Amino acid sequence: MTRASTPSSSSDSAPAAPVRRGRGRRPADEVRRDILSAAGTLLLNEGMASFTIERVAATAGVSKMSIYKWWPSKGALALDGYFNAVENTLAFPDTGDIEADLLTQLRAFVHLTVDTPAGRIVAELVGQAQTDPDLAAAFREHYSGPRRRLAVEVLERAQRRGQLRADADPRIVVDQLWGACYHRFLIPDEPVTEEFAAGLVTNLMRGLRP
Template sequence: MPQLTPGADPPPRRGRGRRPADQVRAEILAAAGNLLLAEGMAGFTIEKVAALAGASRMTIYKWWPSKGALALDGYFSVVAHTLAFPDTGDVVADLTNQLVAFVHLMTDTPAGRVISQLVAQAQTDPELAAAYRERYSAPRRALGVEALTRAMARGQLRDDLDPEVVVDQLWGACYHRLLIPDQPLTEDFARALVDNLVRGLRGEIGPGKP
């Protein structure tokens, strides 16, 4: 079960000395992620992040060109551990565990509400849409593609499958239920998604096979 702490304060600053750049950046990301989970995009501002992190707006804009870019990096910084892709050598178990973790993150924490808001706002905000692709969806997709490609190289999956399509089949189905909730997004659904694909991914079903 993912453990997130929206609204938690960033680590306290020690002393009056100048903080290393890496520390400042980490504290800005922590502040941005926690603020986003606590208040959503409606309450997310550069000014609030700067105040929480004890950083200047100029410093933030040096690293992030827009509010959307900062929001996405902050979001990913607080969910990255939960969404880390395991590599145990058993691709079916890894796919199942990752998809189940993703579903719990979306349904049991504020992360699902936040990502829904980001997706919705990106439809009319080209800058946010570009940041979403570059800073969140593309890196997330790459993790799934890499895991599937490794499994293909190990001979665990068919060598002619398209990893990009499999990523869309699995995570796209979860996003569909998250954004169009006519059916619930549940752990059972995530497990069924993987189970329904396993035989095809392993080559147990193919042309001319029953």
């Protein structure tokens, strides 16, 4: 959906007037980055209720048209901005010890979703997505799909290192770690805590058999 991000192919200007730095036009990459950053900040600070294309455009200093060049809808922009904003916080460490790395990442995930508006925002987006097919598609394309792929890569790397059983399906492990957290966000019968994150990893690594 998004345009290629190499400078040569993502020029913001007409073919006859190539982008030149210092001549008042920002390179397309930079514009795109500014839009994403404005979208992520607005979303995390004020939530989905006050999120509009107009406000993102004003904050990023671009036209609404520039935004629509890359994002087909408000939902797609919000999700991309959210993904961009939380990407560093939710990065997967790679110390070579999968159990420690999973715990570190899950703790960061719990912190982000419990101690910032991020958890509430994602829960509301998932909620709306149940009756809004466009939002559901945008959510999967711009957020859950990429996050899921990153997690699977980390787990497959650990399988190649011999730290996880080769016959376990990493896609199912994703549902039993991060999916279990979503379950508690969306149906809050029990709290999401650091102890919960630790229990998820221990149960799954060690198994429940005595």
